[in-house]
Amino acid sequence: MAKFDENARPFSEKWLDERLGVVTLKKVLSTEYWIPKDINFLWAMGMVLAATFGLLLISGIFLLMYYKPDAALAFDSVNYTIMTEVGYGWLWRHIHGVGASIVFLIIYIHMFTGIYYGSYKKGREMIWISGMLLFVTFSAEAFSGYMLPWGQMSYWAGMVITNLFSGGSLEAYGLVEWIRGDYVPGDAFLTRFFMLHVLLLPLVIIGLIVLHFGTLRLPHVNNQKGEEIDFEEAAELYKAGKKKESKVIPFNPVFLSKDIFVMGVYFILFFYLVFYHFGFAMDPVNFDPADGLKTPPHIYPEWYFLWSYEILRPFNKDLGLIAFGIAQVALFFLPFIDRSPNVAPAHKRGLFNIWFWVLLVDMIVLTILGKLPPEGIYNDLGLVSAIVFLLLGPALFVITKMEKKI
Amino acid sequence: MKEQGRRDFMGMALGGFTALGGLGALYAMKRSWDPLPSVKAAGFTTIDLSAAQENVLNIEKWRGKPIFVLKKSADMKADDRDVVVGSDRFHVTIGLCTHLGCIPAYLPGEKIFRCACHGGEFDASGHEIFGPPPSPLEIPPFKLEGTTIVLGEEGPEFKKMKDAGLIA
Incomplete structure (x- = not known):
């Protein structure tokens, strides 16, 4: 049996530390998790992404209160109930729509930053791979979410993307019908993509975010010169009060305060888009209800999928x-x-x-x-x-x- | 050593049963994703061909998919894939582009189908003539009953086309 101080006040730091090891945890995850000084604003994109994911989660929870996953009801539950009846329903929808689009812009910036500075190399391979898994899962999350308003673009994007699984000349239409649960995208298709969007994929994303953070802890983040820093030596210097000579800063509160500044600038842009320019994230074609007998004249995915669509x-x-x-x-x-x-x-x-x-x-x-x-x-x-x-x-x-x- | 053998055996036995249960669960999950019997059973469409006009595309619906019915005019080339009723020839296909499943539009002037998604084109008999479509428009299973056609059932005319490899 471990030792417990009988005089420790309940829920005081000591009391919690004896029961949960919070002091060690705080050191490992935040106050003694060292970040190099030689970085720039591009290093803040990770936390910007985490914050955007948080916004998507919160806005999604409120959309979920009124959304109806039924081919006959979905379109009106979004475009009538949420947009016109629910108090501030439009706010959640516009945050969710703009967030889904902007999160990919930040993901691409985050990825290209990693490529530019060689942050996927030598000991940081798992950071890159877990990040790519997040990218793929976010793509699936975005696609499944795009089905839910059940407009024309939802329907036809669903048709075209699920048809990809027929494997060209393999003609695996059985597989396509299995994925859809019907010969064409219909009610079964909508409800299963609803399940993926609101439960399974978010669970996977949260797990992958934890993994992605975990992969950073030992190799540490890269820096602008790609310099190999002796983190233990630099940390000793910092802890000894020689903050100027040390090449590192603690994640919390020093790095995080810089992160939060960048986030502040980002959120000004983000909410400007949410309030005044949400239109770019709302395709006009998707304001027509899904119709299996009428293809829109042009079918194109959201901007973040266009590069891979064009390769097809x-x-x-x-x-x-x-x-x-x-x-x-x-x-x-x-x-x-x-x-x-x-x-x-x-x-x-x-x-x-x-x-x-x-x-x-x-x-x-x-x-x-x-x-x-x-x-x-x-x-x-x-x-x-x-x-x-x-x-x-x-x-x-x-x-x-x-x-x-x- | 003996203890180790015992433990290994327990481990393998537990692993085996867990794997078996896991396989069963996977099968149940796969079956849950299958199309429902009610979805599969709903599936015969009857179309009366006698009212069709030449070079005017009618779009019917079968199993949620659009069906092209086009009465051919005299200047359109006869094709083995035509559905023949008396002296009239009909183009009857599933109206989904064989590339990625968009619905091509019919251009009566040029007498071709053009798909807006990726620019694929088909002639009035449903053969691909331009762009990415890898095969002609697909012919649904049909059965002729006088001047009406029943989709979803394989009649002798359909079987003949199928044997000749003309379906798609």
């Missing part, structure tokens, strides 16, 4: 599916394709710098083309950009293999 488009059915499949999983392997020994920002890594900017520009071009109608010159441009994207993988291997140790 310019090829024939089977090749398109293969290219699409490769695009979905290729980034997972980044830590293993990059053979360079250097952990350094891209601008110090020669050819890798060019590779990085080609990747960024190519994904932006694919995103733009994905929104344009598939005709004429756009088809050719789409084909070229898709091929460039696919070639970037092998190119990275060759480039980093040749890279000299800095």
